[in-house]
Amino acid sequence: MSESFPRLHARTRRFSLGVPRGFTVAPDGSRVVFLRTKSGSDPVTCLWEFDVAAGTERLIVDPRTLDADDRDLPPEERARRERSREQAGGIVGYGTDTAVTTAAFALAGGLYVADLRSGGVRRLPTPGPVIDPRLSPTGGHVGYVTGGAFHVQDLEQGTDHALARPEGPEVTYGLAEFVAAEEMDRMRGFWWSPAGDAVLVERADESPVHKWFIADPANPSRPAVEQRYPAAGTPNAEVELFVLGLDGSRVRVPFTDEYLVTAAWDAHDLVIVTMSRDQRSMSVFSVDPVTGATTLLRRDTDDAWVEIVTGVPGHLSDGTLVWVADSDGGRRLVIGDAPATPPTLQVRQVLDVEGDTVLFRASGGDPAEIAVWAYRDGRITLVSPSEAGVYSGHLAGGTLVITGHTLDSEGPVTQVLHHHKPRGHITSHIERHGLDLRVSLIRTGERELSTAVILPAGHVPGSARLPVLMDPYGGPHAQRVLSASGSYLTSQWFADQGFAVVVADGRGTPGRGPAFERAILHDLAGPVLQDQVDALHGAAAQYPDDLDLSRVGIRGWSFGGFLSALAVMRRPDVFHAAVAGAPVTDWSLYDTCYTERYLGHPEEGHYDASSLFGDAGKLDRPLLLIHGLADDNVVAAHTLRLSSALLAAGRQHSVLPLSGVTHMTPQEVVAENLLLLQVEFLKKALGVG
Template identity: 75%
Template sequence: MSESFPRLHARTRRFTLGVPRGFTISPDGARVLFLRTRSGTDPVTCLWELDTATHVERLVVDPRALDADEENLPPEERARRERSREQAGGVVAYTTDSAATLAAFALSGGLYVTEVAKGATRRLETPGAVIDPRLSPDGRHVAYVTSGSLRVQDLATGDDRALATPESDTVTYGLAEFIAAEEMDRHRGYWWSPAGDALLVERADEAPVQTWYIADPANPDRPAAPQRYPAAGTPNAGTELFVLGLDGSRVAVPFEHEYLTTASWDSHALSIVTMSRDQRTRRLFTVDPATGRSTLVREDTDEAWVEIVTGVPGHLDDGSLVWVADDEGGRRLFVGDRVVTPPTLQVRDVLDIDRDTVLFRASGDPTEIQLWTWDGHSLMPVSTASGVYSGRLAGGVGVLTEQSLEREGVSATVVLPSGMTIPIPSLAERPGLDLRVHLGRSGTRDLSTAVVFPSWHEPGSRRLPVLLDPYGGPHAQRVLASQGMYLTSQWFAEQGFAVVVADGRGTPGRGPAFERAVLNDLATPVLDDQVDALQGVAQQYPDDLDLSKVAIRGWSFGGYLAALAVLRRPDVFHAAIAGAPVTDWRLYDTCYTERYLGDPHAQPEVYDQSSLFADAAKLERPLLLIHGLADDNVVAAHTLRLSSALLSAGRPHTVLPLSGVTHMTPQEVVAENLLLLQVDFLKKSLGL
């Protein structure tokens, strides 16, 4: 008998194991390095190489051959994986020299360097557990962080020395602070110079940040783990920048803004991007590495907030700046002083710059993310079929990844300059579901909506209970033209539900104005849009939806939205499952929360209106709250405090605490049984 979907979903880490990822193309386009596990149920990630001339792939590094112990990861590495939502083990990240002849990676705290051509891997001696090793462009040195120190080792001599050591236990060199990693998609804290003779290094000091304690009540013999958590309205970590030379020099790079959003160092410039605490101003500087003096290149401002876009700044071969900014109602690509994309094409990110060609992702239809290039003269689509795409570009060779509604999983293809294509096989398991997904628009606001019916349902044959399955908040979409977005929704549909997934105001892909509709109110627009979408779908399928039995489920922001729905609109929603919900925005982090709600000290009423405690007495529908007690992102206090408020108001509800579980719920048994328990709760709550 084949495995059930919940078990397979858990074992395969949501069907991500076995999918090729982490591509690096050699500068001459002759080789492509990538990460992939050996099967769809194997959690150990290996490093592979594809020869683009022979089309032959080769295993370069198998962590099992290195006798590494994945159970003893350094705490900093566990935190890094949590921030990046990494679910696998083994070689989950690597860097190369500029020629892609050497690869460096950390494994169970050890530092390893591989000669790619030979497949020869050696472990380097280090004074402590290693995270985030990065090779110098010339391949002569490898830098890494251990115990908050940034160190560099000479690969020829083995000489290992600290370029910077922390002055106290709250200081780190070379690591992205919590806010940068969690909210800015910046997971690094140092950058090599092109010549390999110096590094730009972040110094972060968490001393100003308040300390919270993450307890493990199931193991009372263990002390609570202290964590510096910058909640809204409280101090952030202090960040500074220094240029550290291999010759021992140290040059400060001062900047005024609260946040360092990113940095880059290429042959044209050392660049840094900073952002004000209120996130209404972003500045791009070039830096003289010899003096630390900065020169302002451009400043972007917005009355709501400026958006952080990954992949920029960058430069073409001729030195032209590549940048993304909001302009004339769209998120647009700039090259030099010229805007090269129309306002109707929403740029998502920049993936690569290959000589004079920019590879980027953008959306015309918000349910699709397409690949585009700008070659210095014209704008060209790389992908044309409906779907969600990503890719890399170097040496004239491209790697294209595709997800669509027409095929399962993720396909990866190498595209040569001749137009010849080479597939990189995915070893992922097949979900075994017969998807019945209908993409469209619904409601008065023409919202992107997916309706998922059971595979056995005949249209018009009966009205099904309805389950809304949104995320619904900023910086994430659920309604995309990709089968992978609907696997869990389809499984819920097979249990007898019509599942509705809608992306309302605040979600990306439809332009800055649509995103900024949640400014100063994270509750009303997002909830109104879920109701609007539901009513629109009911009009489209009047004989298939039973609006007397409507439930909603979600995780993280989706969990917040689910709880919000039954508290404020019990006339529409009859049951809710809220997983890891934010319940009081004062308890969530500075950067995310203040972007949308401002300073809680200046606008307390805005926070009150968007939080849930004042609504506790209104609960009249079944509500299941689920929370991992080890969650260091949305801490368990959110659920526990809402539960206390509900109890004080005499409102019955259910709480499911998950001992030892973080925000990702990576444990197989937990992930499997969570799906089964949710179905049981929904059926009982709706009287099915």
């Protein structure tokens, strides 16, 4: 008997195992270092190398040979993996020197250094479990964090020094604070100088942040886990920057904004990016590492918020600043002070800056497609294949690594080119999902919303009207409708259980320009819900003989969970049942950086309209609430408080608490059974035989 999709989906960590990732291209373009597990069901990530000239792969480090156990991870590393949504184990991150001859990584709290030429690996002694080791550009030293202290170890001398020690239990040096990792896509807290003789280090003091306690009711003998959580309107961690010299010098880098967005230190300049608490102003500063003095290079402002784009700032070979900013209705690559891309091309991310070439991702007329482009000498060139898909890439020494995922591909495909000539593929070991994808991408409603319609395998169009399942995320910073098969595997499985599944990206989602994203300002409920309704009706207009609008369910997780619960409460005329996983029910319980970006400070009065509590008395449709009790992102209080409000209003509903489960639900048995329980709930609620 073949393995069921829910089990396979769980065992492969949502088909993420076996896929090459974490690419680093050597500066001469001769080699590509990357991460990958040995199979599509193997959770242990290994370090590999691809020889560009020969087109061959070589295993450099297999963690199984190092006698390390991921169960020994320090709490800070577990938290970092939760923030980055890391689903695998083993070597999940690494850093190299500039020449890409040496790599450093942490494994089960130990510090390891690998010689990428010989494959030799050695463990270095440290005073405690290691977080985020990074080699200096010259390869002579490795910086890391242990016990909140920032250490540097001299690889030649074997000496280890703490350049900064925490002054209290709530202080750390060298780690990104919670909101930086969770909401600003900044996972690091220190940056080496190009010469390797100094480090820019973040000092984070979390003592002003309010204490929350994450308990495990299923194990009352265990004490609750204490956590500092910066809920909307409450204090953030106090963040400072210091340039720490290997000679023991310490120079403070002052800034007045609330948030440190990122930093970059290359041969041209040390640059930091900061953002105001209301996120309507973002500033780029040049820093003198000797004195700490800052010089403003540019400041971007917006009446709603300034969007954070990863991969910038950078510099061309002559020191010209590379940036991304909104202008003339588009998100544009900016070289110096001049936009280098048209406003119709929405820049998503800068991937690499090599010499005078800037590699970046962008969407044109269709937000479901993300291509890779290159800028050079005032011109932009498409470098990813012309076939519709979702692409990413890396560039160094004339070697281009392009990863692409299309609707027709089983999973991501990674090709290596050297000076435009194919040099082979880096193998993917992704498991075959075994589904017959029946996905159609359409535009719906007056706003031409990106929408996917997924029908059951074997369904003959027009032969029967099927109950409908809306399957959104629906919130900012994330898309569900993409020209990539991997986006629809779970949706297709639900469709094969007898549903017509509709996935739609409404206002607030990326890829269609700043105005479309900012349409949710001060209202996270109205526009996103209306767009789901419009997409449903638009899909039904194009599939009138296949979609039964008298039986419509909706399911989602996180923001999608919020949207699902919102749908059955506010629009029971449209939605007849909902599954809400880890929903944000009260935005005052969510973090500062995300929530205040869209709703402002709670004192401004925009929160009640986006809360679910005021709608509790309206519920008269089946609602299943699911929440992991160990969730430290959307804490279980969201679901428990909504359940209390529903009970007080006399409204029937179901709650499924998951003991020991976080926001990611990584446990195989839990992940498998969650799918099965959801489909059974929806079938019963919608009268599906």
